[in-house]
Amino acid sequence: MLQPFFDWLQQLPVSQFIGNSIWIYPLVQAIHLVFLALFAGAILIVDLRLLGVGMRTQPLSQVARDARPWLIIGFLGMVATGLPQLMQNASREYFSEFFWYKMYLIAIGLILIVTIRRKLTQADQPGIAGKIVGLISIAVWTGVVINARLIGLFT
Amino acid sequence: MMPLRNLFQWVSEFPTSIAIRESLFFSPYLTVAHVVSMCLFAGLIVMMDLLLLGIGNMRTPFSEVQRRLFPWQMLGMTLSSITGLTLAYSDPMRFYVNIFFWTKMLVMVLAGINALAFHYITYNSVMVWDTRETTPFGAKLSGALSIVLWSIVIVAGRLIPYNWFQS
Numbered sequence: 001m002l003q004p005f006f007d008w009l010q011q012l013p014v015s016q017f018i019g020n021s022i023w024i025y026p027l028v029q030a031i032h033l034v035f036l037a038l039f040a041g042a043i044l045i046v047d048l049r050l051l052g053v054g055m056r057t058q059p060l061s062q063v064a065r066d067a068r069p070w071l072i073i074g075f076l077g078m079v080a081t082g083l084p085q086l087m088q089n090a091s092r093e094y095f096s097e098f099f100w101y102k103m104y105l106i107a108i109g110l111i112l113i114v115t116i117r118r119k120l121t122q123a124d125q126p127g128i129a130g131k132i133v134g135l136i137s138i139a140v141w142t143g144v145v146i147n148a149r150l151i152g153l154f155t
Numbered sequence: 156m157m158p159l160r161n162l163f164q165w166v167s168e169f170p171t172s173i174a175i176r177e178s179l180f181f182s183p184y185l186t187v188a189h190v191v192s193m194c195l196f197a198g199l200i201v202m203m204d205l206l207l208l209g210i211g212n213m214r215t216p217f218s219e220v221q222r223r224l225f226p227w228q229m230l231g232m233t234l235s236s237i238t239g240l241t242l243a244y245s246d247p248m249r250f251y252v253n254i255f256f257w258t259k260m261l262v263m264v265l266a267g268i269n270a271l272a273f274h275y276i277t278y279n280s281v282m283v284w285d286t287r288e289t290t291p292f293g294a295k296l297s298g299a300l301s302i303v304l305w306s307i308v309i310v311a312g313r314l315i316p317y318n319w320f321q322s
Contacts, residue, residue, distance in 0.1 A: 022319070023319075026313070026314055026317045027310075027314075029313055030309065030310040030313035030314055031310070033190070033193075033309050033310070033312075033313050034306045034309050034310065036194060037193065037194060037197035037198050037200075037201055037305075037306075037309060038198070038201055039198075040194035040195070040197070040198035041194075041197070041198030041199055041200075041201045041202040042198075042202070043198075044194075044195065044198050044199060044202075044227075045198075045199065045202050045212070045224075048223075048227065054223050054224070054227070055215055055219055055220060055223040055224070056223065057219060057223075058214070058215050058219060062214040062215070063212075063214075063215065065214075066211060066212045066213065066214055066215065067202075067212070069211075070201075070202075070205065070211055142191055142194075145187075145190055145191050145194060146187050146191065149186060149187045149190050150183070150187065153183045153186065153187075154183070
């Protein structure tokens with residue numbers, strides 16, 4: 001269904017330009033990873049706290065509030081550096097199962113962040129629900145990273 | 156540099172090195188594990204650096220961040236080192252000629268020196284600035300250097316497959 005869109009994306013002049021350059025794509029990939037580190041840190045600092053194995057003497061809501069701007073910057077940075085990578089290879093990535101696993105998992109992770117995880121981080125005693133959501137969040141984002149790396153290796 | 160070259164050459168002929176090199180799936184999965192453990196290590200290092208810079212996680216005393224995140228950072232470092240060393244072990248001659256590999260190694264040493272310098276100099280006075288709104292210059296300098304150096308490590312690491320300057 002989305003294939004025409006992906007083909008359209010790839011034939012855009014800017015996509016061709018990225019694809020034809022020797023160094024733009026590698027450099028964008030590398031910066032994508034730097035933003036990944038920032039995003040992962042902002043996710044982990046809250047999830048570890050939810051699990052009760054991180055900064056457990058700090059109020060959860062404070063840890064979550066402090067982490068939020070970096071979570072947003074990290075995510076936006078990854079979108080900004082992820083799109084050019086997709087554009088120059090869109091027609092092939094459309095057929096990559098890893099690409100789609102990654103997208104589904106990102107959707108699940110984001111929904112989690114703005115719903116249950118947000119509710120729980122506003123409470124100061126997240127209890128067992130907090131532990132479960134913390135674990136699910138770590139698992140989902142780890143799944144995103146694994147599938148993301150596999151796109152590059154097997155597409 | 157000949158002894159180093161000989162060492163890399165020698166390791167590359169180990170049967171286990173050859174086995175990993177020739178395996179279809181071992182190296183890709185090692186690479187994946189290396190990136191996942193990098194997230195744990197670099198992610199929590201960056202969170203600490205933002206506090207040192209005085210721009211992030213400011214509601215938490217630094218000593219608390221240090222005490223609670225340190226074990227996770229060490230776990231991340233251990234896993235990254237194991238997966239990274241195994242990758243290097245599996246194909247030493249590929250890395251020996253790669254400028255990005257050596258850049259990464261050198262900058263990692265610098266980042267380590269920066270962390271040690273912070274620990275033995277600025278961290279001694281942590282009780283003075285632990286809960287302050289702002290951090291001292293030494294802390295800001297270490298935080299900024301750490302972010303810059305580890306970012307270079309990540310970028311250089313990702314560029315290793317692109318051997319533009321292969322000698």
